[in-house]
Amino acid sequence: MKIEVKNLSKKYHDNFALDNVSFTLDEPKIYGLLGRNGAGKTTFMDILSGQILASKGEILINGKNPFDNQQLTESICLIKEGYNFKKDLKVKNVLKIYSFFYPNWDQELADSLIKEYNLNLNSKIKTLSKGMESALGITVGLASKAPITIFDEPYIGLDAPSRKKFYEMMLEEYQVEKRTIIFSTHLIDEVSLLFEEVLILQEGSLVLQEDSEVLRENTIAVSGKEDKVELFLKGKEVLQKKQFAGTVTAYVYGTKEEAKMHGLNVEGVPIQELMIYLTEGKKGA
Amino acid sequence: MKNSLDENKPIFLQIKEQIEDSIIDGSIKPGERVPSTNEFAAYYKINPATAAKGINELVAEEIVFKRRGVGMFVTEDAKDILIEKRKEIFYENYMFPLKNEAKKLRIKESELIEMVKREDDTNEN
Numbered sequence: 456m457k458i459e460v461k462n463l464s465k466k467y468h469d470n471f472a473l474d475n476v477s478f479t480l481d482e483p484k485i486y487g488l489l490g491r492n493g494a495g496k497t498t499f500m501d502i503l504s505g506q507i508l509a510s511k512g513e514i515l516i517n518g519k520n521p522f523d524n525q526q527l528t529e530s531i532c533l534i535k536e537g538y539n540f541k542k543d544l545k546v547k548n549v550l551k552i553y554s555f556f557y558p559n560w561d562q563e564l565a566d567s568l569i570k571e572y573n574l575n576l577n578s579k580i581k582t583l584s585k586g587m588e589s590a591l592g593i594t595v596g597l598a599s600k601a602p603i604t605i606f607d608e609p610y611i612g613l614d615a616p617s618r619k620k621f622y623e624m625m626l627e628e629y630q631v632e633k634r635t636i637i638f639s640t641h642l643i644d645e646v647s648l649l650f651e652e653v654l655i656l657q658e659g660s661l662v663l664q665e666d667s668e669v670l671r672e673n674t675i676a677v678s679g680k681e682d683k684v685e686l687f688l689k690g691k692e693v694l695q696k697k698q699f700a701g702t703v704t705a706y707v708y709g710t711k712e713e714a715k716m717h718g719l720n721v722e723g724v725p726i727q728e729l730m731i732y733l734t735e736g737k738k739g740a
Numbered sequence: 741m742k743n744s745l746d747e748n749k750p751i752f753l754q755i756k757e758q759i760e761d762s763i764i765d766g767s768i769k770p771g772e773r774v775p776s777t778n779e780f781a782a783y784y785k786i787n788p789a790t791a792a793k794g795i796n797e798l799v800a801e802e803i804v805f806k807r808r809g810v811g812m813f814v815t816e817d818a819k820d821i822l823i824e825k826r827k828e829i830f831y832e833n834y835m836f837p838l839k840n841e842a843k844k845l846r847i848k849e850s851e852l853i854e855m856v857k858r859e860d861d862t863n864e865n
Contacts, residue, residue, distance in 0.1 A: 485787055622785055630778050630788055648751060648786040668790055671750045718840070723748025
């Protein structure tokens, strides 16, 4: 499904949670939606899933607005970091409700995840631990097989082996059938290899949308003597620069080959670090 | 094959290089199957599109070929092609940094040549 975000703004009182954001997600891919707290990620996902209205602009899914549109909402599954389910329901009730709502619901997958995460079908949601509740969210999200599945920090309280299992299952499902998965998390280093495309929001604006392999290829950390580094940096967008023991290190968009020709030491920059430098820099500005 | 990938480098390049290394050192022979996109994706927990990009480049360079519905296989000439290709970048990848470091340490050309000629216990072929 094609998602078009057009001049999207959301204002809460005097603050813009989203400020004139535009981008397009063309194909079913695994998208990483990154940004610091308060960057506008959750607001975006709430509008996308038709749960709240934009103040200005719009999101179109295959040309249609998702708000109050049953046909579209059954194609979208949003799993948040908590409070996904009513407290008094039992696990089995939750599964039943979602299985009615989502036309592509995969009961077999749901069963196997319930077993994997040791969830008791007869437990009430309010008796579940944070981790268990997250596990149920993940189960529902994956088993929904919704063409647009959105995970917003879906694993509060979930331990590392359970998160690993989640990544494996998500990848497996994605391989069987491609769908748009929008994944927002602060544990970037754990999942960045799963992203095909990365979007970074900062203070309500989109600061980056790029293929993750292009990022790995074109964001570099160069270091060397100050004059050499400065020469290389001329005309380039510098994300961050630091100096230590007579050596300057700069994080910059460029290629390794070019930096080597300048006689500089060069390393790649992982997506996690890129996100930090991009959003730190902007804040100070 | 390596056990993990380096996040600082394009992943498709690392997938490509790993297959290349396996062909050069003979662990995958001409006519043998190389792991599929999905197998790479599952093993390294990477996006399948990324793995596919690495493998597709090898197809374009005639290192592997596709048999529809069966998988990817190493071509007869793969090893020769790869050795030629690696020779071409040998200077850039190994000699260039070597000379740079030598210069920094003020190692003379004659000393450098001496070192190249030196017989090492560890490098007997």
